Amino acid sequence: MPETHHINSPSRLYRRYHCPGSVHLEKDRPDPGGEYAEKGHLLHKAVWLPKEEWPGLSDLTSSDIQTLEIATGCLEKLNVSEWHVETPLKLVGKFFEIATEGTPDGWGVNADGIIELVDFKFGWIEVSEPAENLQLAAYACMLKQAHPEVEMIRAHIIQPNLAPVLRSYTFRRFERLEQRIFDIIAQADKAEPDDLQPGDWCRYCRASTCCPAIQKLSTSLQERTEMGLVEVTPENAYALEQKRKIVQKALDTLKDEIKQVVQENGGEVGEPGAGLKFKTTKGSRYISDVQAAYHTVQSLYTVEEFLRFCSMDFTRFHQDCVNRLVENGKVKTKKQAESALDHALPIMYGKGREMLQEWKQKE
Ligand code: SF4
Numbered sequence: 282m283p284e285t286h287h288i289n290s291p292s293r294l295y296r297r298y299h300c301p302g303s304v305h306l307e308k309d310r311p312d313p314g315g316e317y318a319e320k321g322h323l324l325h326k327a328v329w330l331p332k333e334e335w336p337g338l339s340d341l342t343s344s345d346i347q348t349l350e351i352a353t354g355c356l357e358k359l360n361v362s363e364w365h366v367e368t369p370l371k372l373v374g375k376f377f378e379i380a381t382e383g384t385p386d387g388w389g390v391n392a393d394g395i396i397e398l399v400d401f402k403f404g405w406i407e408v409s410e411p412a413e414n415l416q417l418a419a420y421a422c423m424l425k426q427a428h429p430e431v432e433m434i435r436a437h438i439i440q441p442n443l444a445p446v447l448r449s450y451t452f453r454r455f456e457r458l459e460q461r462i463f464d465i466i467a468q469a470d471k472a473e474p475d476d477l478q479p480g481d482w483c484r485y486c487r488a489s490t491c492c493p494a495i496q497k498l499s500t501s502l503q504e505r506t507e508m509g510l511v512e513v514t515p516e517n518a519y520a521l522e523q524k525r526k527i528v529q530k531a532l533d534t535l536k537d538e539i540k541q542v543v544q545e546n547g548g549e550v551g552e553p554g555a556g557l558k559f560k561t562t563k564g565s566r567y568i569s570d571v572q573a574a575y576h577t578v579q580s581l582y583t584v585e586e587f588l589r590f591c592s593m594d595f596t597r598f599h600q601d602c603v604n605r606l607v608e609n610g611k612v613k614t615k616k617q618a619e620s621a622l623d624h625a626l627p628i629m630y631g632k633g634r635e636m637l638q639e640w641k642q643k644e
Pocket residue numbers: 296300302303306477478479480482483486487488489492493494495
């Protein structure tokens with residue numbers, strides 16, 4: 282299909298904003314068309330026809346009829362008696378040049394004298410909110426230039442396959458909107474051919490099958506796709522890259538959780554970048570069966586030598602001694618037990634040696 286749209290048509294402004302260099306690549310390139318595009322054209326045509334004429338459109342399926350019923354139901358709510366369907370409009374720049382031109386799906390004046398602007402989206406992919414939708418903003422500015430007397434324009438996106446089906450926004454600040462659109466176009470005009478940035482705006486780009494940025498992305502993905510489990514093509518490269526990022530994020534989260542568990546349990550995490558290498562710190566190793574350990578090495582060590590390597594949990598031992606002294610009737614109270622142990626135990630732990638010396642000196 283030959284190029285019939287303005288190179289910076291309203292539907293391309295979002296792409297120009299994010300990928301200014303696309304203006305060079307899309308130039309003179311044909312619309313790839315395809316089955317979905319054809320169905321879209323058919324539904325765009327049918328939605329403005331009276332329902333009685335739909336059966337004449339033999340390519341409509343029962344699901345298309347349902348879609349059309351939802352779409353026309355939304356149109357009726359807007360209370361417009363006469364719609365202007367696919368009328369070409371222009372946005373004139375500051376030097377009277379045609380900055381952009383395009384054909385909104387439909388617009389009309391409602392019973393309150395307000396312009397209602399409608400754009401149908403028959404696909405399944407949600408488009409940006411009307412308030413942030415550059416295509417709608419450009420149509421609104423075109424209508425404002427054509428009808429300077431209006432103060433506001435209500436714009437609606439009708440997307441029958443998604444909920445909510447009808448999303449609306451009222452445009453009022455036309456000067457600012459115009460300026461934003463002129464800035465985007467000026468940025469694209471100045472862009473170098475390699476000023477390319479892949480993103481979701483690539484979806485309808487005419488250059489997507491020959492774009493070097495997409496090919497680079499595709500090659501890098503192909504390298505990472507071991508054993509060719511997925512065929513990476515310029516068409517699916519961006520979608521795959523998005524999925525890869527999601528999986529990568531999930532893996533990173535899992536990795537952090539694993540590290541946390543290891544660290545909480547006395548382990549140590551390997552160097553960053555070296556992968557997940559967990560090692561047990563030497564300090565966290567302990568002998569759970571001292572008796573068995575002694576039997577293993579008794580030909581090398583005397584009991585006294587072996588005991589030098591054994592440390593005891595003083596707090597637990599002290600507490601246990603206190604309880605046993607009371608339970609065995611050696612003393613009456615825990616306080617008495619603790620006092621007795623203060624004298625008896627110091628030699629059993631480091632600091633106690635000094636205390637023992639003091640105690641002996643006192644005696
Ligand atoms: S395919 Fe994407 S990156 Fe390439 S020119 Fe089009 S919008 Fe830019």
